[in-house]
Amino acid sequence: MRYVSQRLLQFFVVFIVVTFIVMVATRIGSADPVRDLAGGAVSDQQIARVLNDYPYLDQSLFLQYPQWLLDFVTGNLGYSYTQSQSGLAMFQQRLPPTLFMGFWAIVIGLAIAVPVGVYSAYKRDGAFDRGASYTSFAFISMPPLVIAVALLFLVVTRTSLFPTVGGSSYIAPWDSPWGHFRNFFIPSLALGLGLAAVWSRFLRADMNLTLQSDFIMLAKAKGVSPARVLWRHALRSSVLSLITSVALQVSALIGGAVVVEQFFGPRGIGDRLVFAIQQNDILIIQAITAVLVVGVVLANLIVDLLYAVVDPRIRHARKLG
Amino acid sequence: MAGTGKAHLRDGDAVLRVEDLVMEFPVGRTGLKVNAVSGISLDVLRGETLGLVGESGCGKSTTGRSVMQLPRPTSGSVVFEGQELTALQGGAMREARTRMQMIFQDPISSLNPRRKVRDIVMEPLNIWKRGSSAERAKVVDAVLEDVGIDPQRAAESQPHQFSGGQCQRISIARSLVLDPTLIICDEPVSALDVSVQAQVINLLEELKARYGLTLVFIAHDLAVVKNVSDRVAVMYLGKICEVASSDDLYARPSHPYTKVLIDSIPVPDPMAELHHSDIVGEPPSPVLPPPGCRFNTRCPNADDLCRTDEPQLRDLGGGHFVACHHPLETPVSLTGTVSSN
């Protein structure tokens, strides 16, 4: 319990520090936030409307922040005057595509990384291991944009299955599974391949260490089949680095999503953030970054809990506080 | 066992005198604590080797470290060459540490893997700016010769190029260059092969004579401890059970635990009678040590007294002391008066 409360405290500190920095940054980028929000060259009426909605906007930063924070936690996620859309509506529209893309990217990444990592370690220094090592190194060196371009020319333009550049749009899986797949497969793959490359290397390295340990030798000496040795005994002991890396990659994933969403679509939160920055739509910038921070921190929190699920020794140590 | 008391402390030229030493470590933030060392007293006379023996978790290594003030003990007094170490700060503490050195079980990991061996041995002299650089070189080469390492090779090689036994010689050399009074040896031979172990033990005996050293020798192997020590203290769960001269302790072990410990040693003689010891199980956790005598949970002779009252160290004569309510040998104070059993 002490452990959980400690983590929650950390969570709030991180959240406050990051959102405050973002607020400062947006104000530096905007000489007259109220006018920018209202859309630039606009009437006094429009400016009055902004000030009526957000009267704290012409106060000092330190006075603004607590009021913004109160708005945020009570569900007022800002308003885009140029788009005539509330923050909440914006998230409802733009968050699902990005969440699905991130989710599928992680699924693809793990679906490739786990078998590749395990088999590479099992057949260490064999042909497969070497091939996987070169391939993963190539993918690690490629930014998501390059992978996206490669996918465009190698897959998209050669088949008529997938929408081309900028053509992917959001279709929920429950509306049309096939439509969802068509629109999400290529962008998720563009993100997932890079993840798979990083994760397979982490997993292979940990598996190599685990496979040399005495308890693996003992499992073998008990007559446990090689498959069971790998999947039941070795894999579980080797996933801690992988889990850590999944959490770390969540923030990298957001960076990748900005690029891929703009390249292929579907137009999710990353795309919207870029647009908001171009428009100096500071309330939306703040809301999106704040939600992203919450997302990254939550991912880390989940990973922390996963450690304890995987390793009883960590559970034990945490119980001691 | 598990007794306290200072009856065994002697008058005389004690290089080291430890009184009521307590070392506790918190267990996470549970509010519990590990009672690693719970009020022990020891003295080591000049030129003497004191053996500290006991099983893992008995506090023998912690005792060694807290003498060095690494870390400082929770309470108690450590007097080294007339100086109270627990009160020393900063420079004075560092200076005192040059006169007492420590060598460890794993010689390879206690040597910096990236440096040349000769530089490792030279380092203490450089830090303390002792002598000119030519003099330092002379001392280092002489000490390396004394421990049986070729100075030429030491100048060219890193620790991993030496075997485990040689690395232990190197760490002994490093501990000698500042001409210490006291060396605390913490399981110095337990990681070594039998034949190499004998070489290092012999070397320690030679160096002790040549350099006029006083030693505290911490080990779990009773036969090794007997060989190198003048006096031996047996520890159990943070307490001292028995203190005696090395030969006397083994000739007439008086604490049931000492007896068990000696009987458990596998003797390299198939005709020797196999002792099937009376005690079972393993020591209790030092987080919640049993009240009374700490050995009472495993002792074949324990009674109600042992479960409530902590025994004090009592004199058996001839410098032999035991902390037991029902010792296997009769204490001096009881001779001719009451029979304890």
Place this chain on the structure above:
Amino acid sequence: MSGLQTDARQSTGPLLEITDLKTHFATERGLVRAVDGVTFTLERGKALGVVGESGSGKTVLSRTIMGLLTARGVELSGSVRFAGQEILGLKAKEMRHIWGREMAMIFQDPMSSLNPLMKIGRQIVEPLQIHLDMPSDDAKATAVRLMKDVRIPEAERRLEQYPHELSGGMRQRIMIAIALACGPTMLFADEPTTALDVTVQAQILDLIGEQRRDRNMSVILVTHDLGVVAGHTDEIAVMYGGRLVEKAPTKTLFANMKMPYTKSLLRSIPKLDEPSHTRLATIPGRPPDLVNPPKGCRFAPRCAYARDRCHEEEPVLEVAEHPEHVYRCFYPVGSAEFEERDEQVKAELAREAAAVRAAADQAAADSAHGDVPLAAQLMHGKDI
């Protein structure tokens, strides 16, 4: 799988016959001859102690016999017949029916040898389900019975615990329970007590011996400790530099050691019945490099009794007075050549002991002048 099981339990003749067994590892430095031509047999129900220092090949020998060394770069030759059947070079797929079922192994470090992430119960049940196809409930009941056999208190509760919740001695008992689960005919115990305290060691060695007698199981006890094998084996094989250098029934070996290495090893152990500060006999140098083993007898470079011939020609295994006692030496303990040198060795030891005593007296008498170590002179501000 069933064919081999019945063989192991019912066939007559020795359980294990090892002939000219070699295990070589290809490394960057060259071929490491870890086990280099070892031959012996082991009868059913007997305990063989394999004794040697690090690098003697004792651990590699036991793992080779069990067929656990199959990695890239391992070269095996010779023969390992188990219950009359050749098993050297069998694929892991074929060995799996023997592992855990016929042959089991206990490792040195009970902490690293149990899967830290798997409950104790699962780890004991695993071989029962694999080899005996036991239904889950039966397997659990058997696990509890096994844990009681190895005297683990509160067995039922332990099923649900993880290794880190147990003490070192308890973990080693769990490992023994796992090894015994399917009633193996052959148990390899590789330094089973080295990581344990001495009072726990005695309990574990007794336990292994008791289970061996109850189950008529053969045991190979691998250790560096002559004390451990003395009380717990029927026969002893001494390994040095990848070779078997002496083998005999335990009592015969201790009563009549032939190999100077065995003798020197025994002498280098501190004894409880010797007065303290007894100078220990040592074996100079260290074990041979297994990539370039010395020509002649592998022990010759460290042997106080070696003569020219020992450096030129390697002795073969000779049979001693006792027909089951073999050794590999030209000038064995008891020979005139040995005794002649032994006088010198003992005299030298006595001289060294006297020198240490004299040095101690000297240091006590005048630490201020005389032959004071340079380090001390420097400390006292003397010019050196």
